[in-house]
Amino acid sequence: MSNALRGHKLGFVGLGNMGRANARHLHEAGAQMLVWNRSAAALHGAAQMGMACAANLPSLARQIGSGVIFINLTTTAVVEEVVFGPGGLHEGLHPDALIVDMGTTAVEATRRFAAKQPWLDAPVSGGQVGAEAASLTIMAGGSHENFQRALPLLQVLGSRVTHMGPSGSGQVTKLANQLIVAQTIDAVAQALNLAQRSGVDPALVREALLGGFAESRILQLHGQRMVEGRFAPGGRSVLQLKDVRLMCELAQDVGLQSPTLANSLAQWEKMVHEKGLGELDHSALIRLYQDN
Numbered sequence: 001m002s003n004a005l006r007g008h009k010l011g012f013v014g015l016g017n018m019g020r021a022n023a024r025h026l027h028e029a030g031a032q033m034l035v036w037n038r039s040a041a042a043l044h045g046a047a048q049m050g051m052a053c054a055a056n057l058p059s060l061a062r063q064i065g066s067g068v069i070f071i072n073l074t075t076t077a078v079v080e081e082v083v084f085g086p087g088g089l090h091e092g093l094h095p096d097a098l099i100v101d102m103g104t105t106a107v108e109a110t111r112r113f114a115a116k117q118p119w120l121d122a123p124v125s126g127g128q129v130g131a132e133a134a135s136l137t138i139m140a141g142g143s144h145e146n147f148q149r150a151l152p153l154l155q156v157l158g159s160r161v162t163h164m165g166p167s168g169s170g171q172v173t174k175l176a177n178q179l180i181v182a183q184t185i186d187a188v189a190q191a192l193n194l195a196q197r198s199g200v201d202p203a204l205v206r207e208a209l210l211g212g213f214a215e216s217r218i219l220q221l222h223g224q225r226m227v228e229g230r231f232a233p234g235g236r237s238v239l240q241l242k243d244v245r246l247m248c249e250l251a252q253d254v255g256l257q258s259p260t261l262a263n264s265l266a267q268w269e270k271m272v273h274e275k276g277l278g279e280l281d282h283s284a285l286i287r288l289y290q291d292n
Contacts (some may be wrong), residue, residue: 004156010061011069012051013082013089014103015042017234019072020122022102022157026070027051029156037061045084054269057082058092066096068150075128075242076106094119100150102138104178104243107168107250110141114167120146120243121167122154123174125181128234129221135159135201141170175250178243182264182282184218185240189286191224222283231284238278241268 006233008031013025015037023046027033027154033051043053054060061069069089071080083089098118101110110121120142130136132259136158140147147163154161164173191214192202206223209215225231246264251258271285272278280287 002028003030005153008032009034009064009067010153010176011035011054011064011067012072013037013057013060013069013071014074015039015046015070016074017128018131019070020045021070021128021134022070023051025156026133026153031153033100034060034063057087057089061089061092061094061097064094064097066094066099068100068153070100070102070153072102074103074239075111076246079103079105079113080109084116090117092190098146098149100153104174104239104246105171106246107175108253109166110171114142117166118272121170122150122152123170124158125174125177126158131157138162139164139170139173141165141172142167172250175243178240178262179247179261181218181262182217182240182247182268184243185203185222185282185285186267187214187225188219188263189226189283189289192223193286193289201234222281225281225283226286229289231280233279233281235282236278236285237268237280237282238272240282241278244268261272 005026010026010031010033012033012035015023015035023033023035027049034054035046035051036054036057047053062241069077071082081088083099096118100120100122102122102124104123113119120139120140122138124136124138126136134157138154138158138161140163142232164170192205195202195205204220206227209219248265251261271288277284277287
């Protein structure tokens, strides 16, 4: 355990796969952590690591005072409920407390939240692997002051932290990232299935393409999962669909016409709702092509 964050008292809400790892890194850096999660099992695990557990959200907010509270939640609706809903953080929230939202949240909603409370949208790329290794790419939106407040904390969690601009900018950047990810997963799935249908070993195709212009983290990591048929969730497909829907919402708002994005939405909708594969890793998209 290091002492980089000794003297910091931090709140943390949401101890899923990503949140649990992020809270642990802050704790191991010396911060005094006060955490809350809906499921008791996650709180028990945090307590075993030496973190304090809040009885409820207003209590957590009151104890953190004017400090920093991280939220690592799945959807915009959950963010709004946890922070501003009945029994939410706002019932004990200090006017100067900084909320750092590490999830992928709708852009306009993020700007609306930031008008009510000091806020930094700080979504990440790197997945569960990056969270466990504290090597996340973090793209932050908010005022310079709020970014500087959070920067020493974010540097514990990520290897690349960039201030993108005012509130919502981090979320726009994350959606741009997810647009590339969602469509590249689809392209890799098609390429490997094309090889298999043509009688060429998809594992060898993937290996041959690594190092060329088609190389990517998606081909490297998710391509391997596709080849092996190993779809235990790192990034759940249902959350990928949620992000694609947010992309389409933003594209409509800014007037971007994208047939490939529309097709991507159709593919992820089919995977989650028609095929019922929403709880599998998003690399399982290849199943759509294998089942045809």
